[in-house]
Amino acid sequence: MSKINQNRWDCTNCGVNQGPNDIWHEGDICGTCSDELDELEQDEEDKKEMNGMLITIYDRIGIDEPSNHEQILQYVFVDVKETADPVDWHDGDVAIAFRRWIEAQAKQDE
Numbered sequence: 001m002s003k004i005n006q007n008r009w010d011c012t013n014c015g016v017n018q019g020p021n022d023i024w025h026e027g028d029i030c031g032t033c034s035d036e037l038d039e040l041e042q043d044e045e046d047k048k049e050m051n052g053m054l055i056t057i058y059d060r061i062g063i064d065e066p067s068n069h070e071q072i073l074q075y076v077f078v079d080v081k082e083t084a085d086p087v088d089w090h091d092g093d094v095a096i097a098f099r100r101w102i103e104a105q106a107k108q109d110e
C-alpha cells in the first residue's frame with residue numbers, strides 16, 4: 001500500500017477525495033462541508049432564538065400566535081440574516097423585520 005493512498009480519504013458528506021494536507025473533521029467530513037454544517041447549525045439556533053423573540057412581540061402587542069407564524073418566522077429569519085449584523089443581531093432587528101412583514105402584507109392588499 002502506498003503512503004499516498006493511506007493518507008487519502010473521502011469526505012463522507014460531499015464524497016470529494018481529500019489529500020493528506022486537507023483538514024479532517026469529526027465524522028470524516030472535509031473543511032468545506034464542516035463550515036457549511038456549522039452554518040446550518042447556527043441558522044437553526046438563530047431561528048429558534050427569533051422564534052422566542054417573535055412570541056414575546058405577540059405577547060407585548062396582545063395577540064395570539066398567528067396561524068401563519070411559520071411564514072412570519074421565515075420572513076423575519078431571511079430579513080434579519082440579510083440586513084442585520086450576522087453575529088450581533090438582537091430583538092430590535094426581529095421587531096423591525098416583523099414590521100417589514102406587516103408592511104409587505106399591506107402592500108399586497110393594495
Ligand SMILES: [Zn+2]
Nearest residue numbers: 011014030033
Ligand atoms: Zn465535503
